[in-house]
Amino acid sequence: MDLKTAGYRLHNVSPLFLFIEAIKKSVLPLLIGIVGTSGDKQDFIIIAIAAFASVVTIIQFWFYHYWLEDDRLVVKEGILFKSLRQVPYERIQNVNVEKNVLHRLLNVATLQIESASGVKPEAVIRVISNDQVSYIQRIIKQRGQVPVEGVEDESALEEELDSDPSVLYQMNNQDVTTYGFISHKALVPIGIVGSILSQNDFYRAKFINFMQKFVGDLHVERWELAQWVIYSLGFSLLMLVTIWLSSIALAFLKLYQFKLSHVDKNLNAEMGLLTKITANIPVKRIQLIKIKHSPLHRYFKRVSIKMETAGGVTEQSGILMNWIAPLISRSKAQNLVSQIQPEVDWNDINWQPLEARAWKRVFKRVMFFLLLATTPLIYFYHQWGLLLLLLTPLVYIYAKAYVNKAGYAINAEIIAYRHGVMFHTLSVVKTAKIQNISYMQTPFDRRNGMARFTVDTAGSNPVVQDINVHYLDTAKVKALMGELSERVSRAKFVW
Amino acid sequence: MQTFESKALEQDYLKIVRFSWLLTTLLMASGPTILFSAIFELKWYFSVITYLASYLLLYGLIHWYTIHWFKAYRYSLNEAGLKIHKGVFWQQQNMVPRNRVQHVDITTGPLERRYDLGKLVVHTAGTRNATITLPGLMHQHAADLRQELINTNSSEDTV
Structure with missing residues (x-):
């Protein structure tokens, strides 16, 4: 292969970042695993090996080269197994930039480039100087839009960048605080720490000693009922406050000064306190838009808006950016979405209900699980186990609410589906982004003359199907499928 | 078509x-x-x-x-695309629009070769149902179907 332009190498401080990344990926999980179980000394040998392996990863620095050709980006990497990757600019979906404190200190950044190729980013350039980042971004932006004939001069490049960025949405500190409070993001990490503490004798003893310095000896064995109640209430409150505060702190780390703006035909997002992420997503590459709200969202009269792009990168495999608006008032939400996709007529959405008799099926399904849970309770507590059945009216209310809140809408441009009683999700896919359509009928469906249908999009979550319209009459589903496949086959798919 | x-x-x-x-x-x-x-x-x-x-x-x-x-496993091709219906207890039907086909493979196992059969694997850009397989076709028929799906895929991939 002939490369016309000169190759670039990574920045000189790159080995440091490669090393840190390797440590993060290999040593830390091991460390947590070991602390969580035994904490024996010999386990540290494994960690030493992993640390050594991390040092070795630095070598890739000398073997990483990239070129910016006229029409594509070329990345060459690997020591024993070499790979040469060519990504045409016009196929690049997202460009994300990550800068943490260390990056900023050294004036460098990590650049991640995604195409529509499954779950891994096409290239992660770790790390290059800030100037180089903006140079690459400019090249991708300019050459990705129109098929270039010959190289255009720099002045044309500058001109295009001058178009005014219009801010679509930004978060102030109060929004971030509210988001942190609503999201309860710290619940899982705190749970993990809690379970590690309860598993590991050594650390548990240490933790209890530490706590006793503050509250003194509690003499649990002499507690009366009242004391139990007071202390457990106090403890729960303490835990709640801890979770709230740390969730808010996490939200600030991630979303501080979140700003979404419209530049040319791209969405530009910036966020983060210590680690700053800048993401660039072409608007036309949004595959799916999701509007979510939980009970707490409803209390604050807010919703969260997410999107899916064809990159399909997950939090584990790269820098993930899927926010349109982490927290936005209900009234502004529709406005924002219609600003992003002006070609869709958002007033023309005609919500269709599920079959009214579907509540019986939801009721039966939930009751089945309830009875399943009751069986061991009856075995252990005899007639007291039956108390669980007092929940039956609640199940009835839930089933009715489920059918009321769910609905679907199909028009010329989109298909939308909404569902969920407590945690409500509304997903919208443009017809042109639908990849294939399926129809499913379980034996239970058949008995009730019902079926479900789903549509598949690029870059969607393989586990959760967002458009999954269930509890509809078989005839209706068949008609819908025919209509939809007709429309999809007429609509041209553009990534 | x-x-x-x-x-x-x-x-x-x-x-x-x-x-x-x-x-x-x-x-x-x-x-x-x-x-x-x-x-x-x-x-x-x-x-x-x-x-x-x-x-x-x-x-x-x-x-x-x-x-x-075997009786339930059926497929059809119309203007819109390829439709496959299968399943006895859990029935499902997949529909791949012609213009969403990314590429098509034909695979044959040793047993299938003996009977001159082939399996058609249609790939789309989706995620969960990205690959849709249709086994049990005569090899020639599978090749024809592949050609048909590729030929009528009118969408040139303009980005």
């Missing part, structure tokens, strides 16, 4: 499927045999009888199931 109404798979494919079940059941039948032999401490010849009985029973059930499975 070529279209056809719902078609069944080749009869030979049913033979292949049954043959592979015949082999798989050899393994499956050992499960109940070991279980019964251990529980009732059976003599060796009773174990053999249990094995044969469970083999026949299992295979009989599977044989009956494959009749219906």
Whole structure:
């Protein structure tokens, strides 16, 4: 292969970042695993090996080269197994930039480039100087839009960048605080720490000693009922406050000064306190838009808006950016979405209900699980186990609410589906982004003359199907499928 | 543009499927045999009888199931795209619009080659149902279908 332009190498401080990344990926999980179980000394040998392996990863620095050709980006990497990757600019979906404190200190950044190729980013350039980042971004932006004939001069490049960025949405500190409070993001990490503490004798003893310095000896064995109640209430409150505060702190780390703006035909997002992420997503590459709200969202009269792009990168495999608006008032939400996709007529959405008799099926399904849970309770507590059945009216209310809140809408441009009683999700896919359509009928469906249908999009979550319209009459589903496949086959798919 | 109404798979494919079940059941039948032999401490010849009985029973059930499975497996091609219907208890129908086909593979196993059969694998850019397979076609027919799907895919991939 002939490369016309000169190759670039990574920045000189790159080995440091490669090393840190390797440590993060290999040593830390091991460390947590070991602390969580035994904490024996010999386990540290494994960690030493992993640390050594991390040092070795630095070598890739000398073997990483990239070129910016006229029409594509070329990345060459690997020591024993070499790979040469060519990504045409016009196929690049997202460009994300990550800068943490260390990056900023050294004036460098990590650049991640995604195409529509499954779950891994096409290239992660770790790390290059800030100037180089903006140079690459400019090249991708300019050459990705129109098929270039010959190289255009720099002045044309500058001109295009001058178009005014219009801010679509930004978060102030109060929004971030509210988001942190609503999201309860710290619940899982705190749970993990809690379970590690309860598993590991050594650390548990240490933790209890530490706590006793503050509250003194509690003499649990002499507690009366009242004391139990007071202390457990106090403890729960303490835990709640801890979770709230740390969730808010996490939200600030991630979303501080979140700003979404419209530049040319791209969405530009910036966020983060210590680690700053800048993401660039072409608007036309949004595959799916999701509007979510939980009970707490409803209390604050807010919703969260997410999107899916064809990159399909997950939090584990790269820098993930899927926010349109982490927290936005209900009234502004529709406005924002219609600003992003002006070609869709958002007033023309005609919500269709599920079959009214579907509540019986939801009721039966939930009751089945309830009875399943009751069986061991009856075995252990005899007639007291039956108390669980007092929940039956609640199940009835839930089933009715489920059918009321769910609905679907199909028009010329989109298909939308909404569902969920407590945690409500509304997903919208443009017809042109639908990849294939399926129809499913379980034996239970058949008995009730019902079926479900789903549509598949690029870059969607393989586990959760967002458009999954269930509890509809078989005839209706068949008609819908025919209509939809007709429309999809007429609509041209553009990534 | 070529279209056809719902078609069944080749009869030979049913033979292949049954043959592979015949082999798989050899393994499956050992499960109940070991279980019964251990529980009732059976003599060796009773174990053999249990094995044969469970083999026949299992295979009989599977044989009956494959009749219906084969009957339910149907595919059709219309202007919009390729439609595949399958499943006995859990029925599903997948529809791939012609203009969403990314690429099409044909794979053949050793048994399938013997009967000149092929399996069509249609890839789309989706995630959960990104690959849709259609087994049990005559190799030539699969190649024709592939050609048809590729030819009528009018969308040049303009980004």
